[in-house]
Amino acid sequence: MARITVNKASQDFNVSRQTIYKHIKQSKITRDAEGKLDVSDLVVLYGQHVNNQHDLPVVDSKQVTAIEQLKDENMNLKQLLAVNEMLVNTLQKQIEDLKQDKQQLFNQLEQRLIETKIKNKSFLGKFFK
Numbered sequence: 558m559a560r561i562t563v564n565k566a567s568q569d570f571n572v573s574r575q576t577i578y579k580h581i582k583q584s585k586i587t588r589d590a591e592g593k594l595d596v597s598d599l600v601v602l603y604g605q606h607v608n609n610q611h612d613l614p615v616v617d618s619k620q621v622t623a624i625e626q627l628k629d630e631n632m633n634l635k636q637l638l639a640v641n642e643m644l645v646n647t648l649q650k651q652i653e654d655l656k657q658d659k660q661q662l663f664n665q666l667e668q669r670l671i672e673t674k675i676k677n678k679s680f681l682g683k684f685f686k
Contacts, residue, residue, distance in 0.1 A: 561593060563577050566599055570603040570604075
């Protein structure tokens with residue numbers, strides 16, 4: 558697959574660099590480790606190449622549909638991930654709340670045990686003075 562820079566893509570597809578960067582940010586286009594763009598992705602998004610200097614792959618409607626379906630699936634998966642992260646955060650908060658409740662109950666129990674011991678000592682003290 559042919560790969561080109563953002564500047565070259567801007568020239569070849571008659572699209573501003575800002576638009577290209579916006580589409581990269583929106584995940585409509587991806588860059589490789591060198592920062593280059595796949596020409597076939599650009600053709601799908603922007604249409605025919607203005608300067609036909611590259612051997613462009615022929616992209617048929619089935620491929621475009623498949624790409625769109627994958628993009629939709631990717632977006633759905635991102636949304637599911639966000640929902641799952643919210644659920645995990647909610648469950649972690651509930652766990653923390655339960656731990657605090659448990660500690661409060663143990664403190665109350667300990668206080669009652671102390672109170673009971675004091676009452677027993679004072680009650681028994683009346684008989685064994």
